[in-house]
Amino acid sequence: DADVTQTPRNRITKTGKRIMLECSQTKGHDRMYWYRQDPGLGLRLIYYSFDVKDINKGEISDGYSVSRQAQAKFSLSLESAIPNQTALYFCATSDWTYTGELFFGEGSRLTVL
Amino acid sequence: DAKTTQPPSMDCAEGRAANLPCNHSTISGNEYVYWYRQIHSQGPQYIIHGLKNNETNEMASLIITEDRKSSTLILPHATLRDTAVYYCIGSSTGNTPLVFGKGTRLSVIA
Numbered sequence: 001d002a003d004v005t006q007t008p009r010n011r012i013t014k015t016g017k018r019i020m021l022e023c024s025q026t027k028g029h030d031r032m033y034w035y036r037q038d039p040g041l042g043l044r045l046i047y048y049s050f051d052v053k054d055i056n057k058g059e060i061s062d063g064y065s066v067s068r069q070a071q072a073k074f075s076l077s078l079e080s081a082i083p084n085q086t087a088l089y090f091c092a093t094s095d096w097t098y099t100g101e102l103f104f105g106e107g108s109r110l111t112v113l
Numbered sequence: 114d115a116k117t118t119q120p121p122s123m124d125c126a127e128g129r130a131a132n133l134p135c136n137h138s139t140i141s142g143n144e145y146v147y148w149y150r151q152i153h154s155q156g157p158q159y160i161i162h163g164l165k166n167n168e169t170n171e172m173a174s175l176i177i178t179e180d181r182k183s184s185t186l187i188l189p190h191a192t193l194r195d196t197a198v199y200y201c202i203g204s205s206t207g208n209t210p211l212v213f214g215k216g217t218r219l220s221v222i223a
Contacts, residue, residue, distance in 0.1 A: 004156075033210055035213070040215070041215060042200065042213040042214045042215045042216060043157065043213040044213075045210050045212065048210050050208070058210065059212075088154060090156050090157075092156070100145055100147050100159075100162050100204065100211065101159045101162075102149075102157070102159060102211060103159075104155075104156025104157050104158070105156055106155065106156055107154060107155070107156055109154075
């Protein structure tokens with residue numbers, strides 16, 4: 001099983017719908033991240049959390065919210081999805097020593113019609 | 114975080130060394146150079162990182178110039194499976210999440 005698991009892997013939804021992307025990890029890491037990737041572009045940081053009680057906005061947090069339910073779980077929500085949120089979303093983790101090594105999930109491909 | 118500049122694409126013959134350059138002229142003294150790669154649409158994979166000294170691991174070597182304004186990632190014997198987008202990132206450790214640019218798309222050609 002993957003150390004960082006994202007669900008769903010693919011989702012097609014309609015404008016205005018609420019969507020939740022879930023991430024769980026078995027690495028025991030304190031730090032978790034959500035990134036977004038658009039075609040031909042690098043990854044952009046949406047939100048990150050350094051522990052269960054810590055939530056921080058990244059460079060593109062507008063239109064998104066997150067919940068850190070436990071050390072192992074970090075969910076990303078789109079309260080009212082819009083077409084320009086169509087993208088590939090990645091969850092990542094790192095340990096508290098933060099040596100710079102991130103461990104990524106396999107990605108969740110979201111299409112908003 | 115230091116701004117990095119990478120060529121958008123490169124080709125390399127299979128079996129030859131792939132040398133991927135990165136300019137980071139604004140890097141500060143406490144910022145590391147990180148390299149990741151992303152194969153197709155998979156999650157990025159950590160390759161290596163360094164501060165001042167050259168580094169080597171089972172995947173690659175990292176050569177950092179003495180003035181730390183640029184670096185080169187070396188894949189010693191590129192294979193078709195090394196075809197990917199390679200990201201060079203300058204960042205301090207601690208509480209700053211990594212910022213990924215557009216990277217270099219490396220195509221290994223048979």
